[in-house]
Amino acid sequence: MVSLVPQAEATAANLARVLRLHALPSASWAPRQRAVAARRLLEELGVHCDETAALHDLKGFLLSSERGSEMVVSRDLNDEERLEVYAHLIAHALLGPDGPELALAARFEYVPGRAPGERPAHELREELLADAVARAILAGRLEAAPRLIYCRDLGPGRGRFSRAVLRGLHRGSLALYRRSRSYQRLRSLPVVTALTERVHSFLGSAA
Amino acid sequence: MTDRDEVQVARWSAIKSRVGASLRELRQGECHGAGAARSQARLAGELEELGYHVTQSMVSRYEQGLLDAPLTLERIVGWALCCEALSSQAFKEVLALAGYYLPWNGADLTAFDDLLRSYRRLSLADQVVVRGRLLWHILGIAPWSGKSDG
Numbered sequence: 001m002v003s004l005v006p007q008a009e010a011t012a013a014n015l016a017r018v019l020r021l022h023a024l025p026s027a028s029w030a031p032r033q034r035a036v037a038a039r040r041l042l043e044e045l046g047v048h049c050d051e052t053a054a055l056h057d058l059k060g061f062l063l064s065s066e067r068g069s070e071m072v073v074s075r076d077l078n079d080e081e082r083l084e085v086y087a088h089l090i091a092h093a094l095l096g097p098d099g100p101e102l103a104l105a106a107r108f109e110y111v112p113g114r115a116p117g118e119r120p121a122h123e124l125r126e127e128l129l130a131d132a133v134a135r136a137i138l139a140g141r142l143e144a145a146p147r148l149i150y151c152r153d154l155g156p157g158r159g160r161f162s163r164a165v166l167r168g169l170h171r172g173s174l175a176l177y178r179r180s181r182s183y184q185r186l187r188s189l190p191v192v193t194a195l196t197e198r199v200h201s202f203l204g205s206a207a
Numbered sequence: 208m209t210d211r212d213e214v215q216v217a218r219w220s221a222i223k224s225r226v227g228a229s230l231r232e233l234r235q236g237e238c239h240g241a242g243a244a245r246s247q248a249r250l251a252g253e254l255e256e257l258g259y260h261v262t263q264s265m266v267s268r269y270e271q272g273l274l275d276a277p278l279t280l281e282r283i284v285g286w287a288l289c290c291e292a293l294s295s296q297a298f299k300e301v302l303a304l305a306g307y308y309l310p311w312n313g314a315d316l317t318a319f320d321d322l323l324r325s326y327r328r329l330s331l332a333d334q335v336v337v338r339g340r341l342l343w344h345i346l347g348i349a350p351w352s353g354k355s356d357g
Contacts, residue, residue, distance in 0.1 A: 053336050054332065054336065055332070055333050055336060056330045056332040056333050057329055057330045057333050058329065058333045058336075058337075061337060063337075063340050063341065063344055064344075065344035065345070065347055066347055067343060067344050067347030070340065072336065072340060102314060102315050102318045103310070103311050103315040103318075103319075104315065104318065104319060104322065104341075104344060104345065105318060105322075106322050106325070106326075106337075106341075108325055108329070116325075116328035116329075118328075119328075120321075123325075
């Protein structure tokens with residue numbers, strides 16, 4: 001059985017790290033190099049990437065099965081757009097099914113304005129959330145998204161009580177993040193990110 | 208003809224009418240009452256795009272159970288994916304008729320139906336690309352996964 005992407009959490013963290021490094025003023029890379037680096041990283045982590053497909057309504061899609069995971073991206077996209085598709089599909093992999101893993105799973109990335117009109121509500125909800133998480137990945141700041149999205153294991157905690165508080169805080173944050181764009185913006189502010197990291201470190205570290 | 212070929216031919220002879228009838232139902236959109244009909248010519252063209260050399264006449268003869276050459280698993284899966292009426296249940300049934308076990312549980316079947324719905328909302332050009340990849344992934348599914356049959 002498969003997940004959307006093998007080791008989705010590690011893949012997202014590494015992709016964000018690569019993009020953060022390549023955005024530093026001292027080592028600022030051109031979009032082309034960033035897109036190549038992202039693709040290379042995905043391939044190394046077991047995601048086959050094909051950037052040659054002739055697609056019309058889709059910018060790209062992700063298919064996963066026991067054969068492996070593959071991202072197929074439209075050949076008409078520029079480097080920035082290709083990078084966005086990769087980040088978006090990895091965001092979907094992070095948000096992917098919580099339940100038992102499926103024999104076959106897919107996610108589609110539509111060209112703006114060409115998505116079908118009557119998409120199921122759960123698909124639209126996931127899409128909105130994936131937008132926010134993809135922005136965090138592209139900014140190289142995965143920590144700008146709620147921790148439960150990219151790290152489901154919250155650690156041992158200082159004790160039973162602090163672990164429960166920590167879990168409650170993270171769940172609350174995730175629930176707010178799912179529902180509110182304002183909270184998504186607030187959560188992505190460096191000062192808020194730093195605060196949540198401190199709270200997590202305090203409550204989450206082993207006693 | 209080797210012994211094995213004789214066995215294969217005998218097996219195919221026993222099931223070709225039922226498999227053909229089931230594939231015809233899929234093509235004509237009669238399966239589980241859903242989906243638009245595909246003409247035999249269009250199906251042959253779409254199978255050609257997937258890399259199979261199946262002519263319109265072969266489609267017709269397979270559906271009537273007249274062809275002695277066994278229809279391979281690859282062709283059955285490709286044929287099914289080209290049909291608008293395909294559902295997870297129909298897919299499982301047609302494979303079972305041909306003697307293949309699809310090791311999917313209830314969640315897998317539901318997810319496949321969702322995937323088919325999303326896939327059918329795509330433009331034809333995109334469907335062709337997705338179908339080609341989907342075929343490869345489905346044929347790669349291991350026949351035994353240790354999961355219970357849902």
